[in-house]
Amino acid sequence: MRASLIRSAGNALRKGSGSPSSAPSARIILRYYASQPPPERKVAILGAAGGIGQPLSLLMKLNPLVSRLALYDIAGTPGVAADVSHINTRAEVSGYASEEQLGQALEGSDVVIIPAGVPRKPGMTRDDLFNINAGIVKSLCTAISKYCPDAIVNMISNPVNSTVPIAAEVFKKAGTYNEKKLFGVTTLDVLRAKTFYAAKAGLPAADVNVPVIGGHAGITILPLFSQAISSSDFQSRQESLSHEDVRALTKRTQDGGTEVVEAKAGKGSATLSMTYGGSIFADACLKGLNGAPDIVECSFVQSSITELPFFASKVKLGRNGIDEVQGLGTLSDFEKEGLENLKAELKSSIEKGIKFANES
16 A cells, blocks of 8 residues: 555656656655655635536545545535545545535635636636626635634635735735735646747757746736746757747737637636646645745745735745745846736736725
8 A cells, every 4th residue: 555655646746847846845755655644634625516626626636645635615516525535545535515514614724725716708808707706705715714714725716816815805804814825826827838838949848947927817927938947958949939939928828818718619718727737736835834845836925026015926835835935036128028017907906806805
């Protein structure tokens, strides 16, 4: 049994995001399995019966760092829970439906992931989702502040540029706000930037790492292709990418969600890629909680690296959530221009979330 778990952990990590943290994290997880199980960790998924919630429930069930998995939605969750519970991995699964069971789902959670809400449809912007999803997020965060105020919260529900500020205001009112434990999940933007850049540069996608800063909608998404890192023969290939190439890759990364919505022709949004991004970020949070070193991911968090109160950049994760919000590094002229151009829209989205939380 122990050997099987070690193989499973190793395989899962080898198939991960390819970040610099993978190797030391793998050693730590394998050391846990060689002597004792990893620490007990409960993960709650709010919106577990939805298009992101169901595959995310599967990936969290496969994660060897999860010991308890609580799945919550307004309906349909017992079936999802029964389905994934048959998988022979460590996590014990429970399903909860209706508002009356929300507290039970949340109690004792170390990490809460929120993909709840309605998805985008053709022609919709993330702001079009605001009126519905903002209310859902406010209600769920009110419950989090009551039942698991010390949990790390991973916000997937769009528009993230507004829902993270909403969550912060709810937690402030409840007296439970900890800026080190509230994250907007922007990992999908990083995955897209890596994938698109690698294809253009002729590099293996798993070898490329591209930071993405700003926010999580349209022009607020700013990939820093000038800071792309690769374990392959990167430098000579980088020089072959023209300014026009970088501009086109930036635009495609910013419009990635729309690309998927239109391709699905009204039958869905970016659920599967978002699920994968959400699972990577949740795994990084769990590794940080368990003391793994050098865990760095991009995320939309409370920040002082620009004049905006929330901003996405590289974040070092640790036992208390955020260990460090890292700076932006050296930007190209194109990236400096993009940074200035995104600020007004991001500021407006942040203020919209704060206003909703305080007035509704």
